Amino acid sequence: MFYCSLQAQQPLRNIPDSLKGKSFAYLDERLYHFKKDSTLAAVYLYSYILKAKNEANYKALQKGYQNMLYQSPAKIQLRYTDSMVTTAGRIKDITALGSAYLTKGMVYYQQKNYQKALDYYLLANEQLVTSNDSYLIHKVKYNLAQIKSYLGYYHEAVALLQECVSYYQKRKPRPYLNSLHALGLSYTKMGNYGLAKTTNRQGITDCKRLKVPELLPYFELSQGITEYFLKNYGLSIDGIKKTIAPIQADGDFANEATAAFYLGKSYWALGMPETAIPYFEAVDAIFKQKNFSRKDFTELYTLLIGYYQTKNNSQRQLYYINQLLKINQLLFQDYRLMSSSVHQHYDIKNYLLAKNKVEQQLKLEKKHKGYFIGSLSFLFLIVLLLSYIQYQTKKQYQKNFEELQFKKGNPATKATVLSHSPIADMSPAIVTNLESQLEKWEKDKKFLAPEISLSKLATHFHTNTKYLSLIILHSRHKNFTSYINDLKIDYLMMRLDQDRRLQQYTHQALAEEIGFRSVQRLTSAFLARTKVPLSYYLKKIQNTNNRSS
Structure with missing residues (x-):
């Protein structure tokens, strides 16, 4: 593969004579042209970076590191994201720094390190929320929606994804389809299967229309999962099975585990546990190899523990109990840390950043002082109102809790049911x-x-x-x-x-x-x-x- 050759090849120390004086656009075009020829492509990659360093062109250098990142194996990608962040710091531009943080968060997300991914998404959001780069702002929203959905905040994820679908639909085909796919998954997790099916079908149609066939298996997998929840187990199995090979070829172990999980659940629901168990074992194998699991995957362990209990197989029971404990410990750390971060640092900070933006506008446009002071006062009143509502809600919860405790300590005499109470049409x-x-x-x-x-x-x-x-x-x-x-x-x-x-x-x-x-x-x-x-x-x-x- 390309990245294997790139990794083995010694970096260029000087730009070849034939490429001296060539523009960044030329090097970029040749890199794209030779992307399937590892030897030639590597020459253009390194020449691009050397040219940017020689000219102290930090914007070009950041792009060069990004190009190198996309052509590198996963184990060294973070090295290039660090270089991107360092270079962006020299540019002293919030958009460049926000983009670098976002890229680093995306690499962590691909490696299933969700806590680190969230940390860098939040850093990216801090930089980009005051910028005018709508594309990157929506890219952050998309990636934060992924984290929100992972944590179970589906309504919040849907709101972000609907914004992304609307923004990308007529601008960027692949981000549009990614956002549409994530939206369909969130609808399924919310239990809104009608909207999920509609969204999946639209995705399948648009993959063909926009000529992005590589995303087709993901919409088909999402549709298969929706059919499972609708108890159409045969349709679920048929739909999911044909997605496994392309997903495996893509190296996407997370969706491979998801496909195996729902195949196992479908066979289990059909009363075929012997057929389901190999698929559950495949999910467990991915957990052991990749240290990856999800909250809903814990169900398969409870099923297997019960199954082997009926078979009097204590050894397998113990194994799956230990696996379940390991997964619960892993998920507890992820959910506890991220749940706190996503609310404290994203939701709250966004309001504070919006407030700061209004304050900056007040300083820059003194001619409209009265208008902006009115806006700030209105914002303050909204914050005050929200704080008051939150305070009253907590106060009401406390009152309701105290009433519950009082009822426990002073239980009312249970009313005797009248066995002969007349009911119309009943003897x-x-x-x-x-x-x-x-x-x-x-x-x-x-x-x-x-x-x-x-x-x-x-x-x-x-x-x-x-x-x-x-x-x-x-x-x-x-x-x-x-x-x-x-x-x-x-x-x-x-x-x-x-x-x-x-x-x-x-x-x-x-x-x-x-x-x-x-x-x-x-x-x-x-x-x-x-x-x-x-x-x-x-x-x-x-x-x-x-x-x-």
């Missing part, structure tokens, strides 16, 4: 029977099972959905969904009080503990029941325990 005998079954079902904690539906429960009680929903509404004063969710949340709060170890569990682990299929469902149900976010509640009870200890 008293049926009412009594269903209420008795419902009370026993609650007492036995059957509500902790996942995937509880009104129809399944009605079948279990040997009745129909109409009667069961009327009983729940009449005796529990709730619709079916609220009734199930509230039972789970009440049980979770009781367990958190009884067993402090649960307070250290992740949201995902707590969701699984009480039968929620996703963290989003858990947090939404908890807020609806308690009027307090789950993370806030956990923090408060932990602080209370620490003080009492």
Whole structure:
């Protein structure tokens, strides 16, 4: 390959006579022309850099290092990003420095070092947010959206990606398609499968229209993942399988692991664990080789642990338990550090930078002093209003939390259910029977099972959905969904009080503990029941325990 030859070749110490006096544009054009001929291309690469050094042309030198970076193996790419940053510092231009930081962050992201990538994206944002380079500003937004999506902030990622799609659509085909692909993935992660399918189909069509066939497998993989969530497992398998070879050829181990994960999950959902396991093992092999995993990949380890438990294979159980612990430790560090950084240093800093920009405009345009003072005052009032809203929200959370604690210490007498309460179109005998079954079902904690539906429960009680929903509404004063969710949340709060170890569990682990299929469902149900976010509640009870200890 080109970069192997480049690495082995000795750097030029002098520009060849035939290239002396040639312009940067000429060298750049010849480099592009000979990009498939490693020997000739290397000559133009080094000549470009030497010419830039001799002329002290730091802008050209930065571009030369960038060209060298793109033709180098991954293990030495950071060396050229360091040279880019140093050179950009000499230019003393915020756009040049922002571009260098962004490139360094992108190299770290390709190496799956997400914390370092985020650090340099934030540095790039600090430089570029006050510049007029719309292309680079949107490039930062795209890369930050990738981090936001990785952390689970899908709504925020979607907002950034929609801006990028709109900006790049008629300007840059490949950035447009990359942004569209990332947008489709975010829609899938949010559970908006209709928009995900529409976005994926648009991407597949536009890859062909814009003649960018190398991105086609990624849209097809994204579409296959969406089909999995729609429970179209056969379509998911067919779609994903044809993407594996081109993704492997691209050296993209992250998407290779993703493809294997969803193939395994599809076969597992079809009741074919023996077929699924080799795909799960492929995901685990990538984790061992590349130290790469994702939050959703942890599910395969719980499936494998349970599978080998049924086979009485303690050795494989232990192996996958150890792997799961390693991954949780890795992800905890990534998510804890980055989640803090992305909010403290990006979201907040962007507002502060916008404020500074208004202040600079005030200094530069004294003629419009009144207008700018009014703008600054308006901005201050907005910040003040947002701060007040945040303060009131926290105050309300505190009040709601105290009310919860008071209710725990002073439980109200449970109202006796009237077994013979009249319900239209239902005989008293049926009412009594269903209420008795419902009370026993609650007492036995059957509500902790996942995937509880009104129809399944009605079948279990040997009745129909109409009667069961009327009983729940009449005796529990709730619709079916609220009734199930509230039972789970009440049980979770009781367990958190009884067993402090649960307070250290992740949201995902707590969701699984009480039968929620996703963290989003858990947090939404908890807020609806308690009027307090789950993370806030956990923090408060932990602080209370620490003080009492």
